[in-house]
Amino acid sequence: MRKFNNVLVTGGAGFIGSNFIRYVFDKTDFEGRIVNMDALTYAGNPASLADVGQEHGDRYVFERADIRDKDVIKRIFEVYDIDCVCHFAAESHVDRSIVAPDDFIQTNIVGTFNLLQVAKERGDKTELFHHVSTDEVFGSLGDAGYFTEKTPYMPHSPYSASKASSDHLVRAYHDTYGLPITISNCSNNYGPYQFPEKLIPLMILNALEGKPLPVYGEGINVRDWLYVDDHCSAIWTVMTQAAAGETYVVGGRCELRNIDVVKRIAALVDEFAPPLPSGKPRAELITFVKDRPGHDHRYAIDCSRLEHDFGWRQTETADTGFAKTVRWYLENSEWVESVRTGAYRQWIEKNYGKRS
Numbered sequence: 001m002r003k004f005n006n007v008l009v010t011g012g013a014g015f016i017g018s019n020f021i022r023y024v025f026d027k028t029d030f031e032g033r034i035v036n037m038d039a040l041t042y043a044g045n046p047a048s049l050a051d052v053g054q055e056h057g058d059r060y061v062f063e064r065a066d067i068r069d070k071d072v073i074k075r076i077f078e079v080y081d082i083d084c085v086c087h088f089a090a091e092s093h094v095d096r097s098i099v100a101p102d103d104f105i106q107t108n109i110v111g112t113f114n115l116l117q118v119a120k121e122r123g124d125k126t127e128l129f130h131h132v133s134t135d136e137v138f139g140s141l142g143d144a145g146y147f148t149e150k151t152p153y154m155p156h157s158p159y160s161a162s163k164a165s166s167d168h169l170v171r172a173y174h175d176t177y178g179l180p181i182t183i184s185n186c187s188n189n190y191g192p193y194q195f196p197e198k199l200i201p202l203m204i205l206n207a208l209e210g211k212p213l214p215v216y217g218e219g220i221n222v223r224d225w226l227y228v229d230d231h232c233s234a235i236w237t238v239m240t241q242a243a244a245g246e247t248y249v250v251g252g253r254c255e256l257r258n259i260d261v262v263k264r265i266a267a268l269v270d271e272f273a274p275p276l277p278s279g280k281p282r283a284e285l286i287t288f289v290k291d292r293p294g295h296d297h298r299y300a301i302d303c304s305r306l307e308h309d310f311g312w313r314q315t316e317t318a319d320t321g322f323a324k325t326v327r328w329y330l331e332n333s334e335w336v337e338s339v340r341t342g343a344y345r346q347w348i349e350k351n352y353g354k355r356s
């Protein structure tokens with residue numbers, strides 16, 4: 001088992017990064033320090049980690065910093081004596097990458113390159129560089145078959161192309177310079193603290209407010225859903241146990257058509273929240289809208305290798321995970337309201353200033 005002293009988590013104020021930091025402190029035997037480096041873009045919210053800061057004192061440090069700036073990365077590595085990187089920071093939303101791809105190139109490709117350069121320049125001090133990636137790099141499946149570690153890359157959106165590019169850079173730093181890296185490519189996550197531009201939180205919040213539930217095309221695209229803590233446990237497993245240079249695909253064995261996800265979320269909101277003034281079931285809010293350009297038809301992961309090599313298993317099913325998630329959004333109205341109204345941006349500007 002690998003052990004780390006000072007782990008740099010990039011993008012730790014985002015959805016998966018914040019859940020990962022909480023997971024490592026609460027559910028592993030990690031005894032070191034986590035430095036969370038995050039630029040606080042629209043997707044970053046320190047409120048997602050308010051409890052972590054209070055509970056773990058100087059074992060948790062937050063640095064508002066941008067991976068597009070190599071000098072800043074260098075300073076952070078030196079000041080905190082970083083020996084491991086878990087790299088989440090990215091522009092992550094496919095629809096945004098279609099209308100404004102520039103930031104995806106700068107952050108996902110150039111930012112990853114900057115981190116790799118600094119990690120390489122640190123020589124033996126770098127124990128591990130773990131890169132958190134996506135199954136979207138493999139493109140789209142038809143109605144049969146699964147993505148595995150051997151699936152060739154065929155990204156379609158600017159987002160997935162930028163992530164594919166970063167994966168290639170990470171492997172190149174291992175093969176060329178011997179940098180100890182691992183990579184995980186995961187399917188769609190859901191759970192607490194997810195920004196409501198992604199399907200599940202958007203549907204929960206719209207359903208609560210009685211707004212339309214926009215389903216792209218005919219709603220027949222398929223995604224493989226994984227509860228965020230199960231992704232975090234997979235990442236930690238790979239970081240601590242996988243051999244350097246290895247890649248693992250991670251998924252939920254939970255394929256669902258978008259329309260079925262939206263119907264289930266609408267029904268759960270009906271179950272847990274007060275009824276709409278009209279008294280109608282929320283599934284009646286479903287509205288079919290123009291499809292996403294280049295919309296990948298189906299993602300599905302065969303995660304046998306992760307299960308076989310380390311005995312990794314997911315703990316949540318769609319039934320338990322969706323219900324937990326809907327309840328979380330209902331019970332955390334302060335976080336939800338500050339994101340919904342944009343108040344979290346005002347708080348960030350007041351405390352950290354505007355992003356440069």
Ligand code: NAD
Nearest residue numbers: 011013014015016039040041043044066067089090092189
């Ligand atoms: P997110 O958009 O919720 O969070 C991204 C975080 O990165 C934010 O806190 C943001 O402020 C930060 N960030 C963005 N640009 C930055 C920069 N230049 N410098 C420093 N910080 C920056 O994303 P997420 O859904 O938590 O995804 C995290 C990672 O996991 C991404 O790399 C994504 O590709 C990957 N991933 C996501 C999913 C998913 O379903 N969400 C699935 C598989 C892989």
Ligand code: DAU
Nearest residue numbers: 092093094134135136187188197198199214215216221258
């Ligand atoms: O597969 C992993 C990827 O999952 C991650 O790499 C990405 O960072 C993450 O955003 C996610 O990408 P998707 O594009 O699959 O997620 P999104 O939540 O945007 O959409 C899920 C599906 O729902 C997709 O088929 C598009 C559809 N959709 C989405 C939205 C926002 C709708 O039908 N209506 C919507 O309003």
